[in-house]
Amino acid sequence: MNTRIMNADEVNRAITRIAHEVLEKNKGARDLVIVGIRTRGVFIAERLAVKIKEIEGEAIPVGIIDITLYRDDIKSSPSKHIVKKTEIPFSITDKKVVLVDDVLYTGRSIRAAIDGLIDFGRPANIQLAVLIDRGHRELPIRADFVGKNIPTAHDESVKVMLKEEDGVDKVTVISDQ
Amino acid sequence: MINKLKSKDLIGTKDLSLEEILLILDTAESMKEISSRDIKKVPALRGKTIINLFYESSTRTRTSFEIAGKRLSADVVNISVSTSSVVKGETLKDTAKNLEAMNPDAVVIRHSSSGAPDFISKILRCSVINAGDGAHEHPTQALLDLFTIREKLVLRGAKELKGLKVSIIGDITHSRVARSNIYAMNKMGMDVTVSGPSTLIPVDIEKMGVKVFTDVKKAIEGADVIIMLRIQLERQEKGLFPSIREYSRLFGLNTEKLKNAKEDVIIMHPGPMNRGVEISADVADGQYSLILDQVTNGVAVRMAILHLLTGGT
DSSP: OEEEEHHHHHHHHHHHHHHHHHHHTTTTTEEEEEHHHHHHHHHHHHHHHHHHHHHOOOOEEEEOOOOOOOOOTTTTSSOOOOOOOBBBBSOOOOOOOEEEEEEEEEEEEEEHHHHHHHHHOSEEEEEEEEEOOOOSSSSSSSSSSSEEOOOOOOTTEEEEOOOHHHOOOOOEEEEEE | OOOOOSSSSSGGGGOOOOOHHHHHHHHHHHHHTTTSSSOOOTTTTOEEEEEEEEEEEESHHHHHHHHHHHHTTTEEEEEGGGSSSSGGGGOHHHHHHHHHHTOEEEEEEESSSHHHHHHHHHSSSSEEEEEETTTTHHHHHHHHHHHHHHHHHTTTTTOOOOOOOEEEOOOOOOOHHHHHHHHHHHTOEEEEEEEEOOOGGGTTTGGGGGGOOOOOOOHHHHHHHHEEEEOOOOHTTSSSSSSSSHHHHHHHHOOOOOTSSTTTOOOOOOSOOOOOTOOOOOTTTTTTHHHHHHHHHHHHHHHHHHHHSSSSO
């Protein structure tokens, strides 16, 4: 059974709100950089940067991180992940890094992404923005900015679809029953 | 799109499918960025053990595999045969079995006998990677050559390697680099020509799908890529060509011969070079030469192969 949780307008509004919250918390866009986690975190990161530009008039750098080489779950995952490029063509040292992903679940991807980021420099701080927080954390990680909290069961999955990759903006919860 | 290699081993490019070659090149593209970081290391192969087993001397390839393994956090052990039990008469099979007993995840082997990597790959449960065997294959060299060509041409806006003209010049008969490149380039749809003294070109090589020119000028004309091979000086002692000077004059690449080449030709050499013999110094160090890019890219390609063979599963 599939339940639609967010439509395109709701996704857009959530990202707009996160942009405002990021600016509020950081008192503007100074020293701010955004890094999206492949694949869908990248598109949300890019949209956040556009919104921040609209609000503050300041362009902030957007990077891409691929966490395949930092994962701890490759052994248990059925298929191999293809290693894609990490592109952070700017220094993150002393910057405030907003790490962006589509869904926050166990926290293991975020752990991998933080490990990856630290290899690029020593940021002033790392903040986490996610479109969906579905609970069930296995590590002590929480998001600073959340588009929507969705309580889920373990056997359900959350599917985020974004125009750039899937042709449509939509979030659905898929359950096997 | 595939996400892993079929075999546990990499013995030759002959055994790879086009999809597998593309997977290796794409993965290498992602790996290359790691070498440009301040901290040139990722944890992907933490806890894996890679053994470099080199029965022939090598600086570039052995170091390249060692750096590749270390940048992925694997533990890399080098065995140089001159100081090992092999000099006490241990057979290849026994050496392989003894190494296996220490539970490595991959053995990288270079051997003067064609077929040695294939032989031990059937004995060992771990991955075996051929780092050059006799006159058979040197697959990682061919893959890094393809990577280097692709990288350069993508910068110029080309989409694929299909239809590109490649000339391989030198001692084709004894060259594992030539064989691995011919297999791989044919799969990519590239157009391969070989050239060199007729004593150093195998009879019937046309059956491998290549053109043959004994006149180097013809091989250079219209080529997008020229790969010069090292001429081994002991071949002269066996009488396969009259003299180094004559070889250099007829088959060596120099500025004069390059006048026949395309304006944006790419020149490569697998190393080690005999400067002034098969390639003149000004060409080796000149604007068309990608010889040092090949070395840089070799690390990325070997990281990709080590990760694809030993990572994850």
